[in-house]
Amino acid sequence: MPHWYDVTAWNERFGNDSQTVHSLRRFRTRWLKQGWSFEESLGEVAPSVAETLQSEIDPHPLQLAERLDSELDGASKLLFRTSEGLMIETVILRAGTGRTSLCISSQVGCAAACRFCATGQMGIARNLSPAQILDQVVQANEFLRAEDRRVRNIVFMGMGEPLHNAENLHQVIRALTSPLLFDYAPQRLLVSTVGIPDEMLRLDKTFPAVNLALSLHSADEAGRQDLIPLAKSVSLDRLRETLLQLQLTDKRRIMIEYLMLNQRTDRPEDAEKLIAFLKNIQAHINLIPYNSIDGADHLQGSSQEARELFANTLKAAGFPVTIRYSLGADIAAACGQLIQRENREIAKQLKSAVNR
Ligand SMILES: C[S@@+](CC[C@H](N)C(=O)[O-])C[C@H]1O[C@@H](n2cnc3c(N)ncnc32)[C@H](O)[C@@H]1O
Numbered sequence: 001m002p003h004w005y006d007v008t009a010w011n012e013r014f015g016n017d018s019q020t021v022h023s024l025r026r027f028r029t030r031w032l033k034q035g036w037s038f039e040e041s042l043g044e045v046a047p048s049v050a051e052t053l054q055s056e057i058d059p060h061p062l063q064l065a066e067r068l069d070s071e072l073d074g075a076s077k078l079l080f081r082t083s084e085g086l087m088i089e090t091v092i093l094r095a096g097t098g099r100t101s102l103c104i105s106s107q108v109g110c111a112a113a114c115r116f117c118a119t120g121q122m123g124i125a126r127n128l129s130p131a132q133i134l135d136q137v138v139q140a141n142e143f144l145r146a147e148d149r150r151v152r153n154i155v156f157m158g159m160g161e162p163l164h165n166a167e168n169l170h171q172v173i174r175a176l177t178s179p180l181l182f183d184y185a186p187q188r189l190l191v192s193t194v195g196i197p198d199e200m201l202r203l204d205k206t207f208p209a210v211n212l213a214l215s216l217h218s219a220d221e222a223g224r225q226d227l228i229p230l231a232k233s234v235s236l237d238r239l240r241e242t243l244l245q246l247q248l249t250d251k252r253r254i255m256i257e258y259l260m261l262n263q264r265t266d267r268p269e270d271a272e273k274l275i276a277f278l279k280n281i282q283a284h285i286n287l288i289p290y291n292s293i294d295g296a297d298h299l300q301g302s303s304q305e306a307r308e309l310f311a312n313t314l315k316a317a318g319f320p321v322t323i324r325y326s327l328g329a330d331i332a333a334a335c336g337q338l339i340q341r342e343n344r345e346i347a348k349q350l351k352s353a354v355n356r
């Protein structure tokens with residue numbers, strides 16, 4: 001089997017004898033849709049097929065290192081280790097409605113190097129493979145099965161910039177939405193990006209029903225560049241043009257993520273700039289409270305009062321606005337923060353091993 005998430009490979013590998021095809025379908029349903037373990041699911045196929053699957057598929061390229069359950073709300077953080085020893089995190093969010101979302105990582109570290117982001121400050125950027133990205137969903141669903149739950153929504157809002165890992169992202173979306181594998185509706189997926197125009201357009205063209213969120217954070221050119229070094233190569237004009245282009249093919253609202261930073265992004269003039277930037281764009285604005293990170297003492301989150309005033313200005317201009325409620329505050333703050341130092345150390349060791 002070249003890759004288990006490649007549907008055509010299954011047919012090529014096992015042929016189309018109807019009994020085998022049916023039993024393999026049951027196997028994949030148990031494993032990928034119902035959260036059964038790989039081993040349990042093997043019980044659905046003939047022993048000879050099970051033996052082949054066992055020897056050719058590595059069901060868990062990620063090793064679970066730790067699980068942290070929030071005592072405040074329904075969040076759980078899963079810390080995984082890659083075969084290189086690097087750590088990534090995945091967050092399960094259980095909403096009161098019974099709906100479960102999963103926040104997954106697409107990279108270890110991130111080249112965008114945003115000043116406010118622990119992942120960006122790790123100083124490394126490694127793409128996760130499709131199997132490593134999908135394993136986060138597989139392992140989360142295995143946990144959730146004990147609670148009679150299944151992941152309903154998947155957001156690419158964990159570590160890394162998904163559009164810097166676009167080829168793998170496309171393969172992952174294909175697998176997640178394939179009726180023969182995970183069978184998620186594309187509307188249940190949300191890709192969050194710092195803003196890579198060509199890849200935003202390509203994603204929209206390839207998967208028009210997958211939701212897109214743009215992490216804008218500032219509609220002031222110098223202010224945005226100050227927070228997001230990558231923004232020096234993507235102007236606000238280019239981003240606005242991209243949003244307008246997306247709107248031509250897609251009538252849904254795009255989500256704009258906006259980090260609330262004291263005296264940097266939360267002043268009345270910042271709200272006016274944001275309103276001007278979003279003129280004629282169907283946007284839903286999500287205001288994000290800042291989780292402070294190590295090494296960014298110059299950044300402070302906005303007060304609740306400033307957030308509410310900002311939200312009201314945007315609402316008065318006609319935009320739907322939500323203030324993101326941060327789940328799992330007790331199980332560690334901003335994404336990437338827990339493992340920032342550990343990954344730096346491991347990346348250093350790997351580098352010196354290569355140079356030796
Ligand atoms: C970690 S990023 C991953 C997806 C993609 N790279 C992006 O920037 O949209 C997901 C979201 O987390 C936000 N984020 C990063 N660091 C944060 C922090 N310290 N506090 C609050 N939100 C943060 C980002 O701005 C982004 O909107």
Ligand code: SF4
Nearest residue numbers: 110112114117120194
């Ligand atoms: S916020 Fe997103 S783009 Fe910026 S460094 Fe973090 S993961 Fe990368």
